Amino acid sequence: MASRKNGSDSVVGALTISKEESSPRRARLANSIIFGILGAVFATWAVRIPAVSSALSLSEGDIGIALLGLATGSIIGLVASGILVSHYGGRHVIRGGLAVYSLTLVIIALADGLAMLVGILLVFGFGKGLIDVAANAQGVRIEQSYSGQIMGSFHALFSGGGLVGAGLGAVATSLDLSVQTHFMLVGASFLTIGVVASLWLFPKDPDTDTGPTVTLPSRKLIGFCAIGFCALFIEGVGNDWSAVFLETSAHASATIAALGFAAFSLTMMVGRFLADWIVDWVGPTQFIRLTAAVAATGVAVTLLAHPVLSLIGFGILGLGLAGIMPVALSLAGNFDPDSPTEPAIAAVSTAGYAGFAVGPVAIGLIAETTSLRTAFVPALGLAVLIVVFSGIVPTITRAPRDSETTA
Incomplete structure (x- = not known):
């Protein structure tokens, strides 16, 4: 083992690392x-x-x-x-x-x-x-x-x-x-x-x-796919439009506008760290409903179009959205004990990225003909749809593996 590290690894040490060290x-x-x-x-x-x-x-x-x-x-x-x-x-x-x-x-x-x-x-x-x-x-x-x-x-x-x-x-x-x-x-x-x-x-x-593995979603996965689409569509509000909204609609300075994305990212990070613990406490379906309501509240506060309030709104939005997609993926991959996990996760991921692609464009086109504030309003409706679809998705029947958290 020592000779191997002193030989090949020393030659390419700046470019690679041995499997033992990985x-x-x-x-x-x-x-x-x-x-x-x-x-x-x-x-x-x-x-x-x-x-x-x-x-x-x-x-x-x-x-x-x-x-x-x-x-x-x-x-x-x-x-x-x-x-x-x-x-x-x-x-x-x-x-x-x-x-x-x-x-x-x-x-x-x-x-x-x-x-x-x-x-x-x-x-x-x-x-x-x-x-x-x-x-x-x-x-x-x-x-x-x-x-x-x-x-x-x-x-x-x-x-x-x-x-x-x-x-x-x-x-x-x-x-x-x-x-x-x-x-x-x-x-x-x-x-x-x-x-x-x-x-x-x-x-x-x-x-x-x-x-x-990429596959067309089955009927049982439609609810999960819809949740993924809606969640990532709404995420585009914070990811792609926070700085623009704060600077143009809320009339914030360029520095404050940049902090809108920071507030969104901070609460997304905190929410993702906490998501597993909260799901254990309230259950996955109730978790999705509660966090969708939080996300809707964030959009509503943002629409007040005041620099400070809109900044807070983007933070609330990030907290609400943080765990929705990960929990939806976990549910989709575990609800059916007789089906492989990978195709289900791939289907929901594909639907989510479709929302991520469509969302920013739709917001931009609506804003072009009306205003950016008006373009954010559909995000409220999509948050309501997440709550609706959370009530029709299948429940988990697959037994969790040892040392894993049940969702």
Whole structure:
């Protein structure tokens, strides 16, 4: 063992790491960093949307079209990542995705019009999709080395990364840094950190196909799919429109506008850390109903269009949305003891990403003909639909494995 480490590992020590050194604890730390970077880079773009929009003289409808390019690229990246992970392993795909994601962030500021911005965001979203599936595949493998569930912590750290990115964005705007300088500093820094962290990720398992299974949803899954669609549609309110709403509709300063995404990300992170405990306490169906009501309250407070109140509203919205999608995925994957888990989770995930793609565009188009405040109103109706669909989804009949939390 010693000779192996002193031999091959010493030659490529700067680029790789031996399987023996890829311990579950180190892999968990590395994957946590990757999730954090995934959220931080996205937040960096999100909080500077108003500045990019102003520089290119984009309307709210134009912003919706640009966000459609990002969502489309993300979906393409998700599909491609599933294929690439099964062939090359998650560690290599994460490295490639980091390069695409971070470097494309740097060139967003070079866009000279809507068409070019859509093209750049398509590639930016593609890189995000590559990392998304690969990091989740790593998370599944890492979790198998632990006695309990840990996937929630990865997703919470995505929100934590969003908080960091939003905070850096607020600092950048307060220092009057240009978008290009801001994006260059963030892109280069997180690319370096991510590549170094990837050294501790698990290498490809030659005996396991980690690619996702995609299938059309069965009738029993329709309710879960509807919940996923509605939840991620509403999430677009906080992810893509918080900064724009605060600056244009609530007349907040650019710094306060950047903090809207920070408030949303902070409460999303806290809510995801707490979700498993609350589900144990009240049950999954009641949890979805209660949190959907909280999300609706957040939208309502945001619609008051006052800088402070809207900032609080985005925080409430994040807290409400935090656990809905993870709990829906858990329910969908466990309700039928005679069916495999993966196709169910894939179906609900696909429906959710459809909502994530449609939401920002729909909000932009409605805002173009009315106002951004009016465009947020349908999110209230979707929150009500989540409550309705939570009452018709099947209950869990599959017995939980040892050391796992029953949902």
